[in-house]
Amino acid sequence: MTQDLDNRRPLKVRDAAFARRMARSLAEAKVEPDVISATSVAFAVLGGALLMTAGALDNGLFRAVLFVLAALCIQARLLCNLLDGLVAVEHGRGGSAGPIWNELPDRIADVLLLAGAGYGVQSAGIAGGTAAGWIAAVLAVLTAYVRELGRGLGQPADFSGPMAKQQRMATLTAFCLISALEPLWRGHGAVLLCGLVVIAAGSLVTVIRRTGNLARGLRA
Structure with missing residues (x-):
């Protein structure tokens, strides 16, 4: 990841002490930010596989454990996304291929997790x-496409929601944790389906909103 500050998502957690300490430790260990970005995809692969497997299980306890582990993988993916930028920018370890690693793994991770959840349902x-x-996966990718389209047309990066990456993953995490409790009311998959519908609807609104912002920016 290079120091592409114009395309850097505004995150308050970036200033958190734990994030700073972890980034410093990784930089001192000479871990490349691109490797951290690739690790986010590994967590997405594992999370998607856990979601697919959990949906087919009848054992309530084992199913709940898999959903909790999937939620942890989703958050680990986001942590990697945070740390790669901190290591690259704050510690000056960005490389020439950084812009590729900044965007492409995110899109792959979105598809793996959301499509995996769909197969689980x-x-x-x-x-x-x-x-x-x-549908949720395609719309998630479209939100990023519109943002990058705007940048290609000379506009600032638009990270507006209501279902930007952080919101998508927070929503999926929440519905995974609720799904872990489904055996309490003899549910089986409906919660996760509701989560995908919420993500898809919110992503569609985000695409429309960002497209409108882009059109207004170009007219101005």
Whole structure:
């Protein structure tokens, strides 16, 4: 990741003491930010696989454990996204291929987690789960596409919501944790499906909002 400050998502957690300490430790260990970005994809692969597996299980306890682990993978993915930027910018370890590693792993991770959740819903016996997962994934990628389209047209990066990356992953995490409790009311997959619908709807609103912002910026 290079020091592409114009395309840096504004995050308050970036100033948190724990994040600063972790970034410093990684920089002192000479861990490249691109490796941290790649690790975020590894967590997304694991999280997506856990979501797919959890949906097919009938064992309530084991299923709950998998959902909790998936939620942890989602948050670990976000932590990697935070740390790669801190190591690259604050510690000056960015490389020439940084812009690629800054964007491409994020898009891959979104698809793996959201599509994986969709397959998990489908394997729980709910029709339309796969479609819901892929629709959410495509719309998530579109939110980033509109932002990068704006930058290509000379406009500032637009990180507006309501369902930017952080909000998407927070929503998916919350619905994973609620899904872990589904056996209490004999549910099986409906909670995660609701989460995908919320993410898809919010992402669609985000795409429309960012497109409108871009159009206004170009007119100005």
